[in-house]
Amino acid sequence: MMRNVVFMGTGPFALCALEGLWQTLGSDATLTVYTKEAKKAGRGMKEKDGCVAEFAREKGLPLYQPHTLRSEEAKADFLALEAELCVVASYGLILPKYVLDAPKYGCVCVHASLLPAYRGAAPIHRVILDGKRKTGVTLMQMDEGIDTGAMLATVETEIGETECVGELFDRLAVLGRDLLLSNLEKLENGSLIPTPQDEAGASYAAKITAEDQKLTFEEPTDQVLCRIRGLSPVPCAYCITAKDGKKMKIYSAKRAEGSFEGACGEVVAVKPEVLVKTADGAVALELIQPEGKGRMAARDAVNGRRLAVGDLLS
RNA sequence: CGCGGGGUAGAGCAGUUGGUAGCUCGUCGGGCUCAUAACCCGGAGGUCGUGUGGUUCAAGUCCCACCCCCGCAA
Numbered sequence: 001m002m003r004n005v006v007f008m009g010t011g012p013f014a015l016c017a018l019e020g021l022w023q024t025l026g027s028d029a030t031l032t033v034y035t036k037e038a039k040k041a042g043r044g045m046k047e048k049d050g051c052v053a054e055f056a057r058e059k060g061l062p063l064y065q066p067h068t069l070r071s072e073e074a075k076a077d078f079l080a081l082e083a084e085l086c087v088v089a090s091y092g093l094i095l096p097k098y099v100l101d102a103p104k105y106g107c108v109c110v111h112a113s114l115l116p117a118y119r120g121a122a123p124i125h126r127v128i129l130d131g132k133r134k135t136g137v138t139l140m141q142m143d144e145g146i147d148t149g150a151m152l153a154t155v156e157t158e159i160g161e162t163e164c165v166g167e168l169f170d171r172l173a174v175l176g177r178d179l180l181l182s183n184l185e186k187l188e189n190g191s192l193i194p195t196p197q198d199e200a201g202a203s204y205a206a207k208i209t210a211e212d213q214k215l216t217f218e219e220p221t222d223q224v225l226c227r228i229r230g231l232s233p234v235p236c237a238y239c240i241t242a243k244d245g246k247k248m249k250i251y252s253a254k255r256a257e258g259s260f261e262g263a264c265g266e267v268v269a270v271k272p273e274v275l276v277k278t279a280d281g282a283v284a285l286e287l288i289q290p291e292g293k294g295r296m297a298a299r300d301a302v303n304g305r306r307l308a309v310g311d312l313l314s
Numbered sequence: 315c316g317c318g319g320g321g322u323a324g325a326g327c328a329g330u331u332g333g334u335a336g337c338u339c340g341u342c343g344g345g346c347u348c349a350u351a352a353c354c355c356g357g358a359g360g361u362c363g364u365g366u367g368g369u370u371c372a373a374g375u376c377c378c379a380c381c382c383c384c385g386c387a388a
Binding site: 039040041042043044045247249271272273289290292293294296297300301302303304305306 | 320
């Protein structure tokens with residue numbers, strides 16, 4: 001059993017793996033946590049720590065939140081830990097070579113995609129945005145590139161037809177945690193065989209931009225629905241309601257059967273469902289959120305005169 | 315001290331220049347119908363975020379303080 005492990009991660013996906021690691025290693029081992037520094041965020045711009053930092057504090061784990069790993073100070077700190085293994089999951093900082101080289105078993109990363117596809121920051125969102133039906137988690141030996149290291153183990157999963165990124169995220173976090181834990185021993189005894197990634201199948205899952213969040217009803221229904229599912233509930237797809245120019249987030253919607261008359265983005269019916277015309281049909285809005293208001297069923301928005309037949313969404 | 319929107323029946327909203335509250339939906343009861351997410355009739359349901367606060371003859375409506383929710387930006 002390993003006795004000295006460093007974990008580097010930020011956010012809920014990382015937290016899931018960290019919790020598992022903490023339970024598995026037990027109190028005999030030293031588990032040191034690295035996570036991104038607290039930053040001013042949210043309404044009021046108050047300094048806010050991430051969930052990984054909170055967990056580390058709560059459990060009394062040694063915690064490091066360097067602004068960068070490239071400083072001499074960070075380097076000295078890390079080397080002094082003399083870690084046997086470094087586990088990384090959506091950390092957000094690039095690991096310098098000294099980190100990669102120092103641990104006896106190197107640095108392994110839990111990445112939420114079937115590498116070499118969807119390397120990068122937003123693999124879970126992108127895989128749904130692209131309409132894929134299968135994804136997974138990869139455990140890999142890190143190298144100096146971004147998610148380019150040799151693969152050690154993978155687990156696949158089907159993406160549900162109506163599954164949103166929030167649901168998939170939670171499932172992959174658990175799969176990732178289990179993939180890591182079930183391979184710890186093999187990492188230690190060297191029985192995992194690193195498989196280099198095939199560059200031919202590589203793709204990059206870039207961070208989600210505001211542009212990605214913008215819905216376009218000029219697209220076919222399938223694409224509109226993928227965009228909604230792939231971004232819900234965070235950061236969420238949105239459109240602009242023409243009558244007041246305000247944003248309206250759309251958390252969920254489904255395909256509407258039939259053919260409809262109207263311009264793309266026009267509300268063509270509100271009863272019994274709120275239907276919005278797309279390039280090749282219509283989508284039925286389910287859960288939405290007007291700017292400044294809370295989430296509500298599309299039907300409630302109609303009751304409050306927020307949406308009516310003829311309204312234009314763009 | 316980042317910018318901005320909002321807190322009124324179970325839900326979503328309206329409430330004009332201050333005069334004790336309305337709409338759509340839901341809910342309960344009744345009716346029509348082969349039937350219904352449709353229609354008709356009727357009922358219940360609100361100390362209008364909090365404050366033994368201020369102004370006023372009178373405040374959901376103006377002023378003050380505080381709490382909470384949300385959008386942007388990070």
